[in-house]
Amino acid sequence: MDIVIEKNVFEYLKKLEKNNNRDWFNDHKKEFKLIEANVKHVYSQLFELLKTHDDVDTFKIFRIYRDVRFSKNKLPYKTHFGGSFNRVKPYLRGGYYVHIQPNNESFIATGFWDPNKEDLLRIRKEFEMDDQDIRDIINDKTFKNIWGELTGDELITAPKGFDRDHKAIDLIKKKQYIFTKKYTDKEVLDPNFIHEVNNAFRAIRPYFDYMSDVLTTDLNGVSII
Numbered sequence: 001m002d003i004v005i006e007k008n009v010f011e012y013l014k015k016l017e018k019n020n021n022r023d024w025f026n027d028h029k030k031e032f033k034l035i036e037a038n039v040k041h042v043y044s045q046l047f048e049l050l051k052t053h054d055d056v057d058t059f060k061i062f063r064i065y066r067d068v069r070f071s072k073n074k075l076p077y078k079t080h081f082g083g084s085f086n087r088v089k090p091y092l093r094g095g096y097y098v099h100i101q102p103n104n105e106s107f108i109a110t111g112f113w114d115p116n117k118e119d120l121l122r123i124r125k126e127f128e129m130d131d132q133d134i135r136d137i138i139n140d141k142t143f144k145n146i147w148g149e150l151t152g153d154e155l156i157t158a159p160k161g162f163d164r165d166h167k168a169i170d171l172i173k174k175k176q177y178i179f180t181k182k183y184t185d186k187e188v189l190d191p192n193f194i195h196e197v198n199n200a201f202r203a204i205r206p207y208f209d210y211m212s213d214v215l216t217t218d219l220n221g222v223s224i225i
Contacts, residue, residue, distance in 0.1 A: 003041045004191050008034075009081075010102040017079040017102075025077055032064070036081075039100065042194060043083045046098065049198040054205070055088040056096075080105070090225050093119075093212040096201050104184045108197055110204050111152070111178040112211065119215055124159065124172045126214045131168035137206045146203045152176025177211070179204065 012035050016025070025032065040061055047059045061083040068074045080101035087094055097109040115123065127134065137143065138150050155173040158164035162172050181200055187193060216225050 003045050005042055005188050006038050007189060010185055013079050013102050016077055020075040020077050022076055039081045046194050050085055053202050055092055056085050057088050059085040093215045094208045102185060106183040106188045107180050109178055109180045113176055122215060125219060127168045127171040131171055137210055146200055147179040152178045
């Protein structure tokens, strides 16, 4: 039987947003534990679904407690749940993320959030040499209907060593390579939500297969692992 996100998850997070302090949180700790358990079960079920079509080895649900040491925002608690799912490294690259937040702020994301400098250079060099394969993937009609446009932080101009007038400069100057998909509260509470998310993640595979091949080979296509 499928496990669904329960309505009281959003209700609790909305109350936490209005009462983001330790006294209120401690007074409602029992309620938090109940909704946390519900969310963990949903993420666990998604993990099992992902394993039917991808090699994922771990998943992590992030703690509700905020790290305020280096932040101007000193509110102690997050008002959302977030969890990540990891593909088997080093052969497979990329990852999945699910973000549950009320007021129609939920979303899923996938791709490359923070590639190290070696991986980022390798990706850029690939696009410099040939950008047709990646464009064929991300511009595919079915793919685009699900995931929309490739997003991520980018440089203002070309990175060092690259031509700012290169035809693939829109890809080369990116620092992240991410796809996101938003959901309304109603969609998250729908009994089919977890399967819809799984199907969206399944659809990202052509992108992951391509990027994994790039990041596990040199520019001559020879394996480096």
